[in-house]
Amino acid sequence: MSDVEVYGIRHHGPGSARALRGALEEFKPDAVLIEGPPEADPIVELAGDPGMVPPVALLAYSPAPGDGDGGRKAAFWPFAEFSPEWQAVRYALGAGVLVRFCDLPAANQLVPSREDDSEGPEEDAPSPSEAAEGIRLDPLGWLAKAAGYDDAERWWDDVVEHRGGGPSPFPAIAEAMAELREQLAGLPEGASSGGLPAGHLRREEQREAHMRRTLRRTLKEGHERVAVVCGAWHVPALRAKVPATHDDRTLRGLPKAKVAMTWVPWTHGRLAGRSGYGAGVRSPGWYHHLFTARDRPIERWLTAAARVLRDEDLHVSSAHVIEAVRLAEALAALRGRPLAGLDEVTEATRAVLCEGADLPVELIQRRMVVGERLGAVPERTPMVPLQRDLQSEQRRLRLKPSALDKEQDLDLRKPTDLERSRLLHRLRLLDVDWGVPSDTGRSKGTFRETWTLAWRPEFDVELIEASVWGTTVRGATAARAEAMAAHAATLADLTSVAERCLLADLGDALPTVMRALADRAAVDTDVAHLMCAMPALVRALRYGDVRDTSTGPLRTVVDGLVVRICVGLPPAITGLDDDAAREFLAHVDAVHSALSLLAEEDHIERWRRTLERLLARPDVLHGLIEGRLTRLLLDAGRLHDVPDRMARAVSAGAAPDRAAAWVEGFLSGGALILMHDDALLRLVDDWISGLPGDSFTDVLPLLRRTFGAYADAERRSIGERLRHRNESPAPSPDRDEEAFDESRAAPAVDTTLRILGWPNRRVPAPPMPATGGRGRTDDEEGSA
Structure with missing residues (x-):
């Protein structure tokens, strides 16, 4: 005579897990059936391996990603140490009895579905349809409400999780669920669905039908004491006397997808309900503590x-x-x-x-x-070659995955750190963002990188999907980079791919990417596109210098781009409206910064001459552009009449909006020039003070945008300088000259020259006043 016990549990409940372990040890089944995908049966024995450390998850995925069927490509079944299903698996493996998963196969669940799992509103006096919906979607919440609780998790904690002992809770849980399902069946026809879509209800019936089918098969194989572990809601359905023919009809003709199954590490954070996990709990760390x-x-x-x-x-x-x-x-x-x-x-x-x-x-x-506890899986767990190669690289480079955010500071002059950087850049090309580069590192040099590392369980899925590109991280990344170059929509996209290839040291892919880049750059006549491409190419050249990679082809492209930008910029930058001028201002700043970073004197000189030719024709330039070009050439020491230029730009004959645009462009590089150049500060102050009321109102938004970008300390310093200027007259040139004593400054100048390594020179020391006794006279001081 066979004996079947069905244990209704709450997923990831420590009280359920402890009570279930005790019930199994008392019942001593010869077979244990667990709610989960049957495709995991061949690998369930891995759960007994010492290298398997929860939290972990079963992962079902399509072995041929990207086939375009539009359905989900992966699904997870997570387990924590306090999960009842995990304790059931560990008990069965320890007792040497059959353990089998009995839920609807993942091959059926990964097929696209249009079901809608959205919850309906909950009212104080629900209609029959709303009551059914609440019972189906949250049976524990319904019981909690009946018990006077407004929080289902708190009710379950009091009833099950916080129980210190006593009788098994499973008979009471089964009775409560049977009562709920009986009430659901007694609702008027059409209301029992609770407003849920038919697809949702069909899937629920199919799952329960497959559980019953697996139970029948297990009993038919000769097992006499069978324990079934499933969600509490399914207990009445598994105890019901449903004909096998009914279940066969329910399961007949279900569509299937080809899937593979493996174990992957999981985290407590991904067990939390706030992560979007439907069966998640509010406090996995607390539950782990209660269990242990x-x-x-x-x-x-x-x-x-x-x-x-x-x-x-x-x-x-x-x-x-x-x-x-x-x-x-x-x-x-x-x-x-x-x-x-x-x-x-x-x-x-x-x-x-x-x-x-x-x-x-x-x-x-x-x-x-x-908490962010990260699980582990044993070495013999089934993996795609790309996953194994990454694990090998992680061990070789001593980069251990962690669920907590960890800052990693890399010095690219060290071989190990350089290899770490290349690995992280390669993974980013595969859309596996294990490391995210930070721009807030302590060093601004190109030999330092700061990364924030945090491993997420979904990276395993992304690695599986990326395995279509190759079996090793380097090989897959190179193939992916070549494909990205072939499908790049713009020149800027191509330059980004080239930069990433250099960062990742993808010498195999770089020739293909560079050919595509050179071909695109040769035919692209849009100066804005060329200017957008320049910064990434220059950064790639600089990284190439530090990373010891060959950048010869890239330098040829950059040289050609500089010439074409300088030739094409004058006609492209004339006659612009406000929006186009603001866009080109960003392009000009980007190219200027890139050429400064490149530090090639020929290119810098060509660029500056181009800017000078543009300033020679101010009538065709937008005020924003003219002001910015004036500032760039001033900073380069190429202009000596900037006060006169500003005076003309903000004179009474200039339109207020153009004058404001000129000032905005001139000052867009920062506030330092106004903090240290009194002449320019006076010009700006006099212009603003002399604006008529209507004109001031018109230019105020432009001025606010300019000065609002400055730091508080910079604005405060400018205000102090203006206040002191208005309170006292500026010192006369004669008094400034009298205040400077060359003889007193000479020793400081001599010391500075020695520090800089310049030839020493004898300079007269400042005279000292005559003193009595042994004091030196002026003549003695001078001879010394």
């Missing part, structure tokens, strides 16, 4: 929280911990809870350990309540 801390969980939790705060140099004593425990237990007693829950512990933490401050509480929330 069998005795005194509240004391242990608050002690760990105190340790986290001490690590951040916050003063927390043992007395704080004791008082926090007392407060959490008192709150639980007042609220009628069997054990202090996360709400009570958090309130005690805030009030006692954090003394009312919110930031330390947020730290504990991030580190402990959710």
Whole structure:
């Protein structure tokens, strides 16, 4: 006589997991069926490997990504140590009994579906349709509401998770679910669907039909004591006497997709409901603690929280911990809870350990309540070659994946750091953003890079999808770069690919990319496109110098672009409206910065001569462009009449909007020039002060945009200079000359020249006043 026990659990519940483990040890089944994809049966034994460390997930994926069927390409079934399904698997493997997954196959679930899982509104007095919808979508929430709770998770914690022992909860759970499903079946026809789409209900029926089919097959194979572990909602359906023919009809003709199955590491953060995981819990870190801390969980939790705060140099004593425990237990007693829950512990933490401050509480929330524990899978887990190659590279370069954000500072002069940088850049070309470069590094030199590393479970899916390009990271990246170059829409896209190839040291792909880049640059006649392409190419050349990669073909392209930009810029930059002028201003600044970075004197000289020719025809330039070109040439030391130019630009005969545009362009490089050049500051001040009321109102938005971009300290300094200028007259040139004493400055000049390595020169020391006794006379000082 066969004996079947169906255990209704809540996914990722520590109380369910502990109660299930005890129930299985008491029942001693010879077969365990678990809600999950049957394709995982061949690899379920890996869960017993010492190298398998939860949280982990079963991953079902299409082995031929990109076939264009429009459906989902991957699905995960996560497990934590406190997941009842995981404990069932570990029990079965430890007891040496059959373990099998019984849910609808992933091959059917990965087929595109148009079902809508959206929840309907919840009212105080729901209609029959709304009641059915609430029961189907959230049966535990419905039971919690019936018990007087407004939080389903809190109710489940009190009833199941925080139970210290006693009888098994599974009979009561099964009875409650049977009652809910009976009420659902008793609703009027058409209301039992609860407004849910037919696809959702069909999929639910198919899942339960397949669970029953697997149970029948297991019993037919001769197993007499079978334990079935499934979501609590499915318990009545698996206990029901449903004919096999009915299930066969339900499952007949289901579409299938070709899938493969493996194990991948997972994180506690991805188990949280806030991550979008439908079966997620609010506090995976708390649940992990409840499962692993069998005795005194509240004391242990608050002690760990105190340790986290001490690590951040916050003063927390043992007395704080004791008082926090007392407060959490008192709150639980007042609220009628069997054990202090996360709400009570958090309130005690805030009030006692954090003394009312919110930031330390947020730290504990991030580190402990959710946590970022990253699981691991054994070496013999099925993987695509690209995954294995990446793991090999991670070990070789000593880059260990972590779920927590970790800053990695790389010195490209060191061989290991250079290889790390290349690996991270290659992965970014494959859309695996394990590392994200930061622009806030401590060093601005090209030999330093700062990355933020954080491993995410979905990277395994992206690696599987990227395996279509090759079996190694380098080979796959090179093939992907060549494909990106072939399909690049613009010249700027091509230059970006070339830059990334150099950063990733893809010598195999670079010739193909460079040919495409040279061909596109030769036929592109749009000066704006050429200017957009220049910065990336120059950066690539600079990185090539540091990374020891060949950049000869790239330099040829850059040389050609500089000539074509200088020739094509004058006709392209004349006669622009406001929007086009602002766009070209960004292009001019980008090219100017790029050429300064390149530091090729011939190119810089050609560029400056081009700007000088443009300034010789101010009548055809937009005020914004003319002002900016004036500033660039001033900074380069090529203009000596800038005050006169500004005076003409802001004179009474100039239109106020053009004058404001000229000032905006001139000052767009920063406020330093106004902070240190009194003549220009006076010109700007006199022009603004002399504007008529109507004209001032017209140019005010332009002025606000210009000065609003300055830092507060810069604006304050300019204001102070203007205030002092208005309070006292400027010193006369004669007084300035009298204030300068060449003889007193001579020793400082001599010292500065020696520091700079210039030839020493004898200079007279400043005269010292005559003194009595041994004091030197002026003649003695001069001879010395």
